[in-house]
Amino acid sequence: MNLLKRLSKERLAIIPLFIIVMVVIIGVFGQNIAPNDPNKVNMALKYASASQIFPLGNDYLGRCILSRMIYAIKPSLIYVILTMIATVGIGCIVGVIAGYFQNTLDEILMRICDILLSFPSEAMVLASAGIFGIGLKTMLMTIIFLRWPWYAKIIRTAVLKYRNKNYVYYMKAIGHTDLRIIFTQIIPSIIPDIAVIATNNINSLILMMSGFSFLGLGIQAPSAEWGMMLSEAKKVVLTHPEQLIAPSSAIVLICVCFAFLGDALRDAADVRRNVDDF
Amino acid sequence: MYKYILKRLLFLLPMMIIVSFIAFYLIDASSSSPGRIILEAQGVPEITQTLIEETNHKYGFDEPFVVRYFLWMKKAAQLDFGKSFVSNENVSTLILTSFFYTLKLTIATAVTIILFSVSLSVVCVFLKNKFVDKIIRSGMFFLAATPPYLIGIILIWLFSVKFNSLPTSGVGDFSHYILPVLANTIGYASFFFRMLRNSMLENIHENYVYFYRSSGVSEKKIIKHIIKNSLQTAVTAFSMAIPALIAGTAVIENIFAWPGIGRLCVAAIFNRDIPIIQAYVLLIGLFYCVFNILADIINAWINPKLREA
Numbered sequence: 001m002n003l004l005k006r007l008s009k010e011r012l013a014i015i016p017l018f019i020i021v022m023v024v025i026i027g028v029f030g031q032n033i034a035p036n037d038p039n040k041v042n043m044a045l046k047y048a049s050a051s052q053i054f055p056l057g058n059d060y061l062g063r064c065i066l067s068r069m070i071y072a073i074k075p076s077l078i079y080v081i082l083t084m085i086a087t088v089g090i091g092c093i094v095g096v097i098a099g100y101f102q103n104t105l106d107e108i109l110m111r112i113c114d115i116l117l118s119f120p121s122e123a124m125v126l127a128s129a130g131i132f133g134i135g136l137k138t139m140l141m142t143i144i145f146l147r148w149p150w151y152a153k154i155i156r157t158a159v160l161k162y163r164n165k166n167y168v169y170y171m172k173a174i175g176h177t178d179l180r181i182i183f184t185q186i187i188p189s190i191i192p193d194i195a196v197i198a199t200n201n202i203n204s205l206i207l208m209m210s211g212f213s214f215l216g217l218g219i220q221a222p223s224a225e226w227g228m229m230l231s232e233a234k235k236v237v238l239t240h241p242e243q244l245i246a247p248s249s250a251i252v253l254i255c256v257c258f259a260f261l262g263d264a265l266r267d268a269a270d271v272r273r274n275v276d277d278f
Numbered sequence: 279m280y281k282y283i284l285k286r287l288l289f290l291l292p293m294m295i296i297v298s299f300i301a302f303y304l305i306d307a308s309s310s311s312p313g314r315i316i317l318e319a320q321g322v323p324e325i326t327q328t329l330i331e332e333t334n335h336k337y338g339f340d341e342p343f344v345v346r347y348f349l350w351m352k353k354a355a356q357l358d359f360g361k362s363f364v365s366n367e368n369v370s371t372l373i374l375t376s377f378f379y380t381l382k383l384t385i386a387t388a389v390t391i392i393l394f395s396v397s398l399s400v401v402c403v404f405l406k407n408k409f410v411d412k413i414i415r416s417g418m419f420f421l422a423a424t425p426p427y428l429i430g431i432i433l434i435w436l437f438s439v440k441f442n443s444l445p446t447s448g449v450g451d452f453s454h455y456i457l458p459v460l461a462n463t464i465g466y467a468s469f470f471f472r473m474l475r476n477s478m479l480e481n482i483h484e485n486y487v488y489f490y491r492s493s494g495v496s497e498k499k500i501i502k503h504i505i506k507n508s509l510q511t512a513v514t515a516f517s518m519a520i521p522a523l524i525a526g527t528a529v530i531e532n533i534f535a536w537p538g539i540g541r542l543c544v545a546a547i548f549n550r551d552i553p554i555i556q557a558y559v560l561l562i563g564l565f566y567c568v569f570n571i572l573a574d575i576i577n578a579w580i581n582p583k584l585r586e587a
Contacts, residue, residue, distance in 0.1 A: 118293055118570060119300075120525035123562040126540075130547040130555040131304045207425045211529045214427050215544050230428065234533070237435050244435075248428050255423030 006268040013264030016257035023254065024081070027073025036064035038071040039222045047240050056246050059229070060236055065246050068224035072247075075136055075219045076226040077254060080209050083140045084202050088194060090144065091151025092187075098152065099159030100182060110156070113149030121146045122208065129217045136219045139212055143205070154197060158190040192269035199262035203255045210251055226251050282578050286571045297563035298354065301556045302347050312339045312552075319363035319550045359557040362546075369553045372542060377561060379449060380531070380538035384523045386455055387462040392516060394463055395470035400505060402471075403478040415475075418468040426465025430533040433457050447535035458534040462527065466519075473515055477508040510580050517573040521566045 008014065026033055036054065042062035050057045056065040094113075098106040121143065128142040129135075162168065163186065171181050210227030212218045214234075219225045226247040233243035305312050313333035317325045334340050338349070353360070359369035398418075402411045421429075437444040437457060445454050481487070481504045490500045528540025535541075539558060546554035 115293075115296055118563075118567055119297070120521060120562055120566045122528070123525040123543075123559060123566075126528065126543050126547060127301075127304060127555050127559045130543075130550065130552065131307050134547065203423065210425055211427060214425075214529055215532055217544070217547065227425070230425075230431070234431050237431055238439055241435050241439070244428075244431060248424075251425060251428070252420065252423050256420065259419060259423055 013261055013268070016260040016264075019257050020254065020261070023073060024078060026070055027078050030070045030073060034064075034067035034070045036067045038063060038067040038224055040064070047236075047243070049242075057242075059243060060232060060240075065229075065243075068229060069226075069246055069250060072224040072226050072229060072250075075213070075223065076210060076251075077206065079136065079140060080206050081202065083143055084198055084205060087144050087147045088151050088198050090148040092155050092190075092194065094148065094152040095155025096159055096182060096186060096190075099156035100163055100178070100186060102163075106156075109152070113152050116146060116149045117153075119146060125208075125212065126217070129212075134217050134220065136213075136225075139209065139218055143208075151194075151197070155190060155194060158193045159186055162186055162189045192265075196262065196266045196269050199258055199265050203258050203262075206251070206255060206258070279579065283575055286574055290567060290571055293567045294564060297567065298351060298560055299347070301560040301563065302350050304556055304559065305552045306343060312337065315550055315552060316363050319552075354557075354560065359560075360553045362554055363551045364549045369557050373539065373554065373557045373561060376537055376539045376542045379536060380524055380527060380540065383455070383458055383462070383531075383536060383538060384520055384527065386459045387466075387523055388516075388519050390459055390463045391467050391470055391519065395467045395474055396505075396509070398467075399471050399474035399478060400501075402475050403482070403504075404501065406479070418471050421464055422468040422472070424465070425529075426461055427529040427533055429464045430458070430461035430530055433461055434533070449537060458530055458536055461533070462523065462530055465530075466523070470512070470515060470519070474508060474512055477511045478504060481508050513576050513580065514573045517569060517576060521562070521569040524565065525562050 040063060042058065045054070045058040045062035046060060048054065048058040048062070054064045054066065056069065059065055059068070094109055098109045124146055125139055125142045128138055132138045165185075168181055168185055171185065209218060210225070210230070213225045213227030214231045216228070216231065219228060221228070229247040230244065230251075233240075233247065236243060305315070311330055311334065313330035314325060316333050316337060317329060322329070331340075338346060341349075350360075357370045357374075359373070361367065362369055362372065398414055402414050405411045434446045434457070438446050444456055446457055448454060484507075487500055487504065490503065524539070527538065528544055530536070531538040531541040532544060539561070543555060543558045545551075546558070
């Protein structure tokens with residue numbers, strides 16, 4: 001694919017992409033990689049510093065921080081990425097249908113989007129936690145429900161750019177079906193746009209989810225999550241500030257990687273070079 | 279222009295109805311009966327079917343949905359959201375007091391964010407690719423990747439352990455504002471900074487700048503024009519900053535024990551105190567809608583092209 005080829009030339013993009021992929025792989029195979037049981041309490045090792053068996057030390061219950069960090073990758077990162085894919089996927093289906101066919105359905109879909117977009121997502125996630133109960137699943141479902149219209153609108157605008165191109169008319173004239181045109185022409189054309197937006201927005205989603213877990217509204221104890229580990233560390237910040245280091249550097253590292261990747265993708269996708277290069 | 283404002287204001291009415299409907303529907307959306315939720319919230323040890331039915335009757339949940347909705351709306355219009363399931367206090371008093379605190383914090387934050395991001399972006403644009411610009415940009419890049427609550431915790435640690443100088447929780451005099459406002463500002467300013475910087479860099483290459491320069495207008499005046507024009511594009515983002523901050527401030531309020539609306543709502547979630555959550559959704563939703571329309575109107579006022587849409 002053209003975008004990937006151009007991306008591979010940006011050296012700044014390869015390192016963050018590599019780090020993200022590595023972290024995801026570690027997260028997927030967490031059970032095999034983690035050195036210890038993440039939930040095993042060992043009060044004798046409370047706040048112990050790094051040792052050979054516990055490379056990052058132990059937390060306030062003497063649990064292995066490194067193992068907890070590894071188990072936390074799933075809820076903190078992988079589920080967030082999957083949520084993003086689901087949100088963008090729904091947005092893509094709706095956006096392409098609305099933008100390509102441009103009929104009454106388009107009008108209806110866009111009005112639904114307008115209505116859903118007029119709710120502040122943070123407040124609605126809080127509300128849904130209050131009604132359907134606290135938990136990671138509720139949060140992620142609410143985010144998908146509230147955020148897809150945003151992508152649908154952007155993707156619709158992108159589709160509008162391509163649907164009146166001559167090659168689309170030509171394909172129609174020689175009798176290709178709409179479905180074929182959508183899959184061979186429209187979707188490949190909008191993929192760079194979508195990739196850029198999704199990578200640039202995943203940070204705010206990661207930060208938002210870790211914020212909710214920090215408040216105790218996300219995943220429930222004893223499962224680990226980076227935001228939740230920070231909230232546990234916050235309780236002892238006055239006596240043991242070093243407990244903050246591992247979870248906070250993980251969040252910052254992942255977000256910095258996504259930010260670099262997003263910028264590189266934007267540069268790779270943008271044929272008109274951006275203003276900075278003048 | 280008046281026609282445009284009227285049109286936007288008319289759009290507010292259906293939005294308000296939808297927001298209120300969703301806020302009200304919340305209690306029926308739950309899988310368990312409202313009576314059970316109330317009893318659980320009040321900590322009743324043994325919940326029987328008759329007790330649930332009694333509670334349903336007492337709170338009027340045996341009426342049909344539409345009837346209850348109109349009764350609730352009628353009361354809500356008079357700012358009466360019923361009583362808290364847990365403490366039996368008036369929800370409107372609870373929510374309005376805390377909303378006031380959140381609003382004070384938010385306005386202070388919005389002011390500092392605007393000052394901070396505008397001045398830094400101006401510095402960056404006019405020292406573009408110099409050392410200072412690079413330092414500020416990379417700093418902002420890392421701040422954008424840092425969750426605001428982490429900044430809050432670090433500030434607490436710095437100012438209570440290291441310097442022992444500023445109050446880290448609760449409300450009081452001016453000094454109580456410093457840390458939460460600082461945490462919020464540092465946490466959110468990077469977004470506005472990047473946007474402003476980009477829009478200024480775009481403006482620098484506009485024709486009017488070349489025209490001014492070629493006709494000998496002083497650099498100072500040109501800079502003034504560039505800033506003015508770039509701020510116009512940022513107006514929408516700035517006017518949405520206040521409602522977005524109000525909705526997103528729950529974490530900061532929890533860290534600094536600020537008695538605001540986000541903290542109230544999180545406590546209500548843990549207690550399943552639904553009247554408070556309903557009032558919260560209604561208030562934030564309306565606030566959001568009003569500011570959305572305000573942003574549109576300001577935009578149309580600045581840019582007449584938008585009025586026709």
